[in-house]
Amino acid sequence: MGLMISSFIILVAVALSNIVARYVPGISSTYINLAVGILVGLVPLTNHLVLAFNNDIFMIFVLAPLLFFEGQATPLLIVRKKVKNIVGTAVLLAVASAALVALAINQLVSLLIPVDLIIVAISTPTDATAFDSVIEGRKISRPLQKTLKMESLFNDATGIILLQAGILWLSTGHLSFWTNAREFLLAAVGGLVIGAGLAILLVAFRQYFVRSSNNVISSQTLLYILTPFCIYFVAEELGVSGIIAVVAAGLVHNSEANRSRFSSPRQMHLGIQINNFAGEVLNSFVFVVLGISLERIFFARYSAMMTSLQWLAVGVLVYLLLLLCRYVYARFFVTDKQRRTASLFALGGVHGTVTLAMTFSIGSQIASATFNFILIVETVVIILSMLVPTIVFKIILPRDLDAENRLAELARLRHEMVKVGIQRVKQMKLSPAVQASVIYDLRDQVQKNSLPAFFRQWQAVTANKTVLTGLQSVAQRRALMHAFNAERQYLYELAKQHVVSSDYVYEIYSEILLSESLVLDPRNQLI
Template sequence: MPVIELTLLLLLAIAVGGALVRWTPLPLPILLVVVGLACSFLPGLDAIHIDPELFLLLFIPPILFADAWVLPRRDFVRVLKPVLLLALGLVVLTVIAVGYVMHWLIPSMPLAVAFTLGAIVSPTDAVATVATTEVLPLPGRIVHIVNAESLLNDASGLVAFKLAVAAAATGLFSSAEVAGNFVILAGGGMVVGIACEWFGRQLRQRLIRLQAGDPVLQTLLTVLIPYGAYLAAEALHVSGILAVVAAGLWASGQEIKGLTADARRHAREVWRMLSYILNGLVFVLLGLQLRRMLTSVDHFAPLDLALYALVLWLLLMALRIGWVWASAHVRFRLHWGWAGSRSGPDPKRMLLVSWAAVRGSITLATALSVPAFVAGGSPFPERDLVVFLAAATIILTLALNGVPLPWIIRKLALDNEEEAEREESAARAEIARAAIGAVTLSAKGLADPEDVFFVEQLVHRYEGKLELLEGDSENANLRATHITLRRHLRLAAIRAERERLHELHAADAINDETLRTIEAELDERELISSTSVNRG
């Protein structure tokens, strides 16, 4: 199928999935996989082949960069130690354990190839995990751990994959050489990523000083940063994935000085749409590929294949649960980076971290990038079986980990975001006080009664915010009721304005340009008026 038609069809599949998700119990990522799997039965879509290198280049850099960019740097530092244990320690344990167990279970699979399989299935997918819990979100600290782990274990898993594939292709393996290559690939990737992000930020600042701070241009340069970091790292033969993650983490919280509110809003909206489309494409393409990946093995009995896949999933879950619980207790006993309860690890939170182990796009891309031939031209041993087991792992984790996760969250009934809510309320109160001080200072000397009245109204509005945030509950509830009533009145007025505007347009009293200009202003006012009571 031609690329243009295929792209439009994939975008249509994303739109259909986004519309249907409200009427199905399935989370959006899983629904998109199902839509993609259904599309694979359509003529022309049953033989779609994805170039793994092109897949990694087009989709992974912006997705990982966006995830790293929105990860709070302070919270990332707070969870760094448990994340490193998961992203490095658990990945190494998974590669080794899966390698030996699958080699023992399937003697025809060489040990180096079994290690390759372990590296493929070791990274988790934070995008799928967070998206499956959108309605009932995970507690803040767990979200930070899961997201940060996924960002780092994507890189560590891919580095381990490259080393395992090289060992399987050449038949040579040296633990010292592997360790040295890992340090070079990982360290080099981080340096390249930070350097590319710094260069991009300096370029944007220079353009702002030259009065070239157009929102579209600034956003375009931001989108180019992850691609530049990935390509530069791959050209230098270091980890492109880790370069993108490092660039995103380095950019986190460092908004360019001098950007206008319009530029920041434009960047947020563009990245929101870009992330939605790219993530949707990843899951639809995953569904398109699953059918071929699952039917590529024909020299094993179906029951044996099902047994191998189930054993692999059970092994992955046993390793993760054991590692999460053991590492948490070790950190608690040694007081090493422990930020939890003084009585010890919370079993409920450990269960959520353990169960949030969905595999997705990285597993798909690495499985498809396994070479068809090794050194000397002979076929890669059991390549089809490796691809099948990777695809089966994706399906099993989506179905057995992703689907029940919202139900598990509901049953555990954990307190969610209490610290974040207190922090946000305190910040809103502080900026309200700052606004009152600035208005009072600026209003000194005003003599016109209308100006004085406006100042009094403005100060009263900020005092109302403080009362809502810090006052007693009875007064706060009364003010919230008044705010809600006034918001409804403002929205009713805006709706009347919009209806009259469209009547004028329908009567040819105004042209399309005037319609768009005034309606954009009405949209802005409606967005402001529609904010929650707590932000009122």
């Protein structure tokens, strides 16, 4: 019961924070999610109802599906082309950074080197969603974006293996390089094999039914939703990386979607909508949880934090040294090897909730005082990794004017398109009732009908005052089809003349097709 109430409160916070973000266009929605999470933690009632952070629940029910959807959004062909970069950033850079920074911290601060390794290992995974938030509204090269995304998809497993090595070293006093190397290969390669293998079996099973007369869309969709949970659980039970397994499964499903999208269009469309919806909700969920966790960490450990500032020194050192390692690596191995590119790559190593989840996962494995210290240090690393690039990118990156003008341009195109559609309807011989109904529907495409107008329509339909006859309904459907056709033709001419961006035309064109499906497809109609 407590888990249900806790999830409900966080989901409400997600919904409200995303609405608030629409009214604060200058600030990334991620920061609004974070701020609302902190607010939930500050209010005694909601803070009491939200359960303490549970690493296992978070990894299975939030991170696994999120990584699965992110993997599915990544073409397998890109991964094949970027294998060298992925191994370099997700493995070599992570391991080298962990070793160098741990040794440097040991020399600069009087901490046990296994503790240093644990701290740096937890700081290894990067977060693609957090990176997107710090560059919002700014232009950055697509190759660099892809490199950073590939790194964040695969470096979690490296961080987990390094973390296990650090904990083992702390508890036994010994570090076995070959044992840990073997465990890493087993976890990573095993995760890839298990994830891809199970995904292929599930794809074959679902495709068999998609291509038969016995296909059941509800069952297919349910199997699809359960896929990341099942694969993560099986992989972890077999002792390999569940994170790598769900990423591999997502990549396999990307290829499936590309070659079966017309086999069952309704199923494919529903799957895409589930992907988009779940991805947006889970991303926001992650940062609301992060906000709640940061608030609790600060207030629960305020006294210890004020006693000594060693945690702050270590947190700042870890972040700066990791930044330096990333910069040096980028100067030799990433894209054009220019200083600017290296600086962007270094700052792009943003940390988020995965770092926090890994920190909480060691709570029962080390001494309480050591855990509290590591938790506060990682909090500093997370905050710095988000705050510093947000400020620096605002200074060094150009504004994304295309993104800023996008909404205004789309609104203008929709307005002109609807004018064409309404003009076409007025040229037709329709009864006043049918014409008024069709024009009302067309005006809804650009939100030109006021709230009072909607309630008048709603009241009239409810009171059975404006229900059209059978012949009038047929005339209404035909009028809408003619109007939509005129709108599509208008957009087609714009695209042919290269007057506006094709992306804008395709986006609005697809909206018209969806609207038309609501008119024509019996399964999309509510009455």
